[in-house]
Amino acid sequence: MKLAYYPGCGLNGSSKELDISFRAISGPLGIDVVEIPDWNCCGGSSAHSTSHFLSFALPARNVINAETTGCEEFTAPCPACYVRHFLAQRDLNENPEMKQHLENALGRKVDKSDMKIKNVIEVFMDKVDSSIVKKPLKGLKVVNYYGCALVKPPKTFGFFDDPENPQSLDKIMRTLGAEVIDWPYKTECCGASLCFTNQDATWKASRDILQMAKDAGAQAVVAACTMCQMNLDMRQSQINKKYKTNFNIPAIFFTQLIGLAMGISADKLGLDKLYVDPKPLLRSLNLL
Amino acid sequence: MSKMNVTEIMDRNKEFLRELREESGQDPGQCFQCMKCTGGCPFQFTMDYPPSQIMRMLQDGLVDEVLKSFTVQTCATCATCTTRCPRNIDIAKLMDTLRVIAYHRGIVGKGKNMHVFHTTFMNSVKNHGRLYEVGLALGLNLGTGNLLQDTDLGLPMFLRGKLSILPHNIKGRDEIKKLYDYAKKIGE
Missing domain, CATH: 3.40.50.11810 (Rossmann fold)
Structure with missing residues (x-):
């Protein structure tokens, strides 16, 4: 199973051991980890405390980039990142107004996303x-x-x-x-x-x-x-x-x-x- | 709180409350003051008004007091209140919306640390596309005046390879800039 993987700023630095152990157990468990190309910070708690649009658009860019990997599933092991990406995908698919804003901002059309976004427990539960x-x-x-x-x-x-x-x-x-x-x-x-x-x-x-x-x-x-x-x-x-x-x-x-x-x-x-x-x-x- | 004319205050803040309902999708008018949110809130001890009181203040139109409150700033968004509310009000979402409104209005109130933190954080992402932790720590300590906060953690983090001295710049920084510019343009 190919899994689009969003390490986020935490797993890149202060929570490195989660990144290391995630990757170490994935292979033997049959999970092919594909890091999302050129991912950006999801904005964490600061985006959703200061800007409605950015709290959607920053993670939405990652969802769009992840779709290019051809993976059917997506995870952001940091729960704060997971929440932001889950909600961004939902808005991308169900909120035409927000999607339109994103397209205006980027100056290009974006597609809906049908990857399953899983949290870190969900990935390994089964x-x-x-x-x-x-x-x-x-x-x-x-x-x-x-x-x-x-x-x-x-x-x-x-x-x-x-x-x-x-x-x-x-x-x-x-x-x-x-x-x-x-x-x-x-x-x-x-x-x-x-x-x-x-x-x-x-x-x-x-x-x-x-x-x-x-x-x-x-x-x-x-x-x-x-x-x-x-x-x-x-x-x-x-x-x-x-x-x-x-x-x-x-x-x-x-x-x-x-x-x-x-x-x-x-x-x-x-x-x-x-x-x-x-x-x-x-x-x-x-x-x- | 001194004497107030609730009818007059309500009248003045009607429009704000309508906007709040629209933006958050939540209606504080639904709250019947059972106080489950306050009972379960893990950070009630550090707030100036417990969450249930914020709901009551919104019902009475005390908008300025709510926006200036420490409660709105220090809510950790754990959503224990939302999980337990018998009226199905997403209280955490309301707090979030209030925090965004306060930020846009430039209301710092008792939340100076939060204001500095969020501003520094968002600037870091704007410049690099990712969070630059050293820059965030420096900006936070300089901005709040708590110069020594967490300096005890710097060396242990560095020794574990968890601190990157230089920022990591993503390739799509122009796209990030477009998103920030657009947010500014539409005022959100």
């Missing part, structure tokens, strides 16, 4: 079964952290999972052999880009999430969202300093754990890119 598991994640106690953008608001996006108690990651992690702990913060918001503009609020939100994970008995948080992962992992040192806590909880992308269970070596999964080193934990469980 590919992970017991047959791919070579090294089960035995003994690893995890909580799954979906964040908000992948599951909320419901009925808006093409992906169905329960917005309050989603199950897709849980199912993947159980298949990989990890011990999945139920907890109430699966979709609690970490603050996302407020980490740049209202840091105190983000630190508190992320502290609460880490505390809940710890209290639930988790050894690691499994993340699917780049912003959530960054707020819990990269900013864990800031949180410890601010609240005089001593959290040492790795926040690992689910794609990295899929790779590990498939028997792919750790250095090909970007584990060294994480800030809270997961290796001592994984070694103690003989998973490395």
Whole structure:
């Protein structure tokens, strides 16, 4: 299956390990990753906070470029990017006024788009079964952290999972052999880009999430969202300093754990890119 | 808040409320103040008015107060409110629309950090086609005066190969410029 792939600015830089692990597991799972030619930033939360047109037009350009690859499916692993591209494609197909504006701006006709736009969990959900598991994640106690953008608001996006108690990651992690702990913060918001503009609020939100994970008995948080992962992992040192806590909880992308269970070596999964080193934990469980 | 004449305020802001309904596709008049949005909002603790109060203020036409509020700026768009609203109001979408309107009117209010962040971010994309993270961090810290924010993260990011010192320029920058010019032309 050929998949049009939009890394976005995050996966190109601050969330490199998601890009590395995504590509590493795709091949063996039968996914042919085709990077979208000359992609641009989707505008993130800034475009939809400042300009109605640009919040549509920036991701729409990527959708148009992706259509030239001949892929039937499209993914933007960063959930914020995913949301923008999903909505842009919908407007491109269903909102003639917006499409007309885009054509006026670019000075050329653009076609409708019929690729299926999938989020990062959706891409792997049906590919992970017991047959791919070579090294089960035995003994690893995890909580799954979906964040908000992948599951909320419901009925808006093409992906169905329960917005309050989603199950897709849980199912993947159980298949990989990890011990999945139920907890109430699966979709609690970490603050996302407020980490740049209202840091105190983000630190508190992320502290609460880490505390809940710890209290639930988790050894690691499994993340699917780049912003959530960054707020819990990269900013864990800031949180410890601010609240005089001593959290040492790795926040690992689910794609990295899929790779590990498939028997792919750790250095090909970007584990060294994480800030809270997961290796001592994984070694103690003989998973490395 | 001091004494006010609700009828007069409503009259004055009727047109704005009509536009807000049209642009967001949402009608704050549908809110019956059950406060589920406020109960579930993960950032209510940092807001000046809880989301349910914003809805009530819109019903009463207190437009200026809403546009100047910190709530509109610090809403994280997590959509927990939207998910739970028994009246099916997309409250997150309303907040988004209000934020765009405030930005276009040049209302910074208590959201100076957000204003600087969004402006720097959008300029970066305009110039390069992609976000230039070092430029964003510098612009943000200079613009807000929080010069040391996140400087502790620079080295760890660099050591992990996550910071690119130079911006990445895409080939289609002329197309990006066309999109920005057009947005300016139509005022959106």
